[in-house]
Each structure stands twice: as structure tokens, then as C-alpha cells.
Amino acid sequence: MTSLTQFFRNVSSEMRKVSWPKRKELTGYTVTVIVTVTILALFFAGIDQIISRSVRFILGL
Known part of the structure; x- marks a missing residue:
């Protein structure tokens, strides 16, 4: 269970680093x-x- 919790913490951490497009770009x-x-x-x-x-x-035909 620890590895699953760590996985989701890592996912959350990486998602904060993502540069999301602005509304106009999207x-x-x-x-x-x-x-x-x-x-x-x-x-x-x-x-x-x-x-x-x-x-x-x-x-x-």
C-alpha cells in the first residue's frame, strides 16, 4: 500500500510541474x-x- 500512496504523491508532484495551455492557446x-x-x-x-x-x-456495374 505504501508504494501506491507514493505513486499518487509522485503523480501529484509531477502534475504541479506541468505547463498547462492558456484558454486562448487551447x-x-x-x-x-x-x-x-x-x-x-x-x-x-x-x-x-x-x-x-x-x-x-x-x-x-
């Missing part, structure tokens, strides 16, 4: 991730449609 990062994911999703959906239509055309 908002900027979040917007960047959402925009990037959306663009990539649209890109891959378009590529999927092109490949699907090409395969259907080749197979004559």
Missing part, C-alpha cells in the same frame, strides 16, 4: 484540430467516391 489548438480533421475527412470521402465510381465503371 481554443486555437482545438480549432486547428477540428478544421484539419474536417478537411481530411472531406478529402478521403472524395477519394473514396472516385475509387468507388472507377471500380464500378471498370466492372460495368
Whole structure:
């Protein structure tokens, strides 16, 4: 049990050392991730449609 208590003390100590992002930075990062994911999703959906239509055309479906 001592090692578990020590582990949580160490975790608490390390968490105090973490440099957390400010609200403005966090908002900027979040917007960047959402925009990037959306663009990539649209890109891959378009590529999927092109490949699907090409395969259907080749197979004559």
C-alpha cells in the first residue's frame, strides 16, 4: 500500500510541474484540430467516391 500512496504523491508532484495551455492557446489548438480533421475527412470521402465510381465503371456495374 505504501508504494501506491507514493505513486499518487509522485503523480501529484509531477502534475504541479506541468505547463498547462492558456484558454486562448487551447481554443486555437482545438480549432486547428477540428478544421484539419474536417478537411481530411472531406478529402478521403472524395477519394473514396472516385475509387468507388472507377471500380464500378471498370466492372460495368
